[in-house]
Amino acid sequence: MNNPVIENVKDRRSIRRFKNEQISQEELHEIVTAGRLAPSGRNVQQNHFVVIQKDELKKRIRRVIEDAYAAIPKDHPSYPKLERAILRAKEHDYDFFFSAPTLIVVANNKENDNAMADVAVALENMMLVATSLSIGSCYINQFKRMNENPEVLAHFENLGLNPDERILGALALGYSALPWPERKDITGNKVTYHR
Numbered sequence: 001m002n003n004p005v006i007e008n009v010k011d012r013r014s015i016r017r018f019k020n021e022q023i024s025q026e027e028l029h030e031i032v033t034a035g036r037l038a039p040s041g042r043n044v045q046q047n048h049f050v051v052i053q054k055d056e057l058k059k060r061i062r063r064v065i066e067d068a069y070a071a072i073p074k075d076h077p078s079y080p081k082l083e084r085a086i087l088r089a090k091e092h093d094y095d096f097f098f099s100a101p102t103l104i105v106v107a108n109n110k111e112n113d114n115a116m117a118d119v120a121v122a123l124e125n126m127m128l129v130a131t132s133l134s135i136g137s138c139y140i141n142q143f144k145r146m147n148e149n150p151e152v153l154a155h156f157e158n159l160g161l162n163p164d165e166r167i168l169g170a171l172a173l174g175y176s177a178l179p180w181p182e183r184k185d186i187t188g189n190k191v192t193y194h195r
């Protein structure tokens with residue numbers, strides 16, 4: 001079957017190297033609109049998209065998250081990737097959103113039992129529209145881990161988050177600095193048919 005939506009789903013890949021060039025306002029508008037049009041449980045529409053393009057703000061956000069990772073106590077349950085992240089954060093070398101020109105942080109109400117799902121479907125909508133515009137995107141999870149950290153909360157309240165909102169995901173966006181990756185061979189994810 002050949003259809004542009006199916007092709008687009010197959011073409012989406014995580015992009016982690018970006019050109020130092022901002023996406024256009026029109027492209028940004030289409031991507032954010034795709035996030036806002038995503039479904040939400042009980043149609044509560046409580047996602048809050050914080051779009052960050054100012055270099056100074058991106059630098060400060062990176063530093064706030066680096067400081068939070070650097071402060072993770074030694075006895076905290078860990079795994080190799082987290083240990084590497086902590087080490088890099090301590091060296092102020094934790095480029096966890098890959099110096100993307102645009103960062104979209106997505107929060108939702110902390111009392112909403114569908115908050116994580118509502119954020120995730122919006123992120124996927126935005127990734128698919130980005131892909132269709134030949135814009136690279138990558139799901140960024142580091143904010144979620146730190147979403148009860150007082151410094152991170154205070155920082156994002158200054159950027160417009162309400163005290164009852166928590167960040168559950170984010171998206172790095174920009175033009176890919178590398179050729180678009182190949183489509184994947186699907187090897188994981190189980191399917192059980194009863195036909």
Ligand SMILES: Cc1cc2nc3c(=O)[nH]c(=O)nc-3n(C[C@H](O)[C@H](O)[C@H](O)COP(=O)(O)O)c2cc1C
Binds near residue numbers: 013014015139142184
């Ligand atoms: C819930 C979730 C969290 C993710 N968090 C990160 C992240 O923090 N940093 C990152 O580089 N990629 C992140 N990814 C991207 C995955 O690593 C990526 O989707 C996976 O390796 C498959 O590659 P593909 O996106 O190119 O198909 C995340 C993806 C999902 C769905």
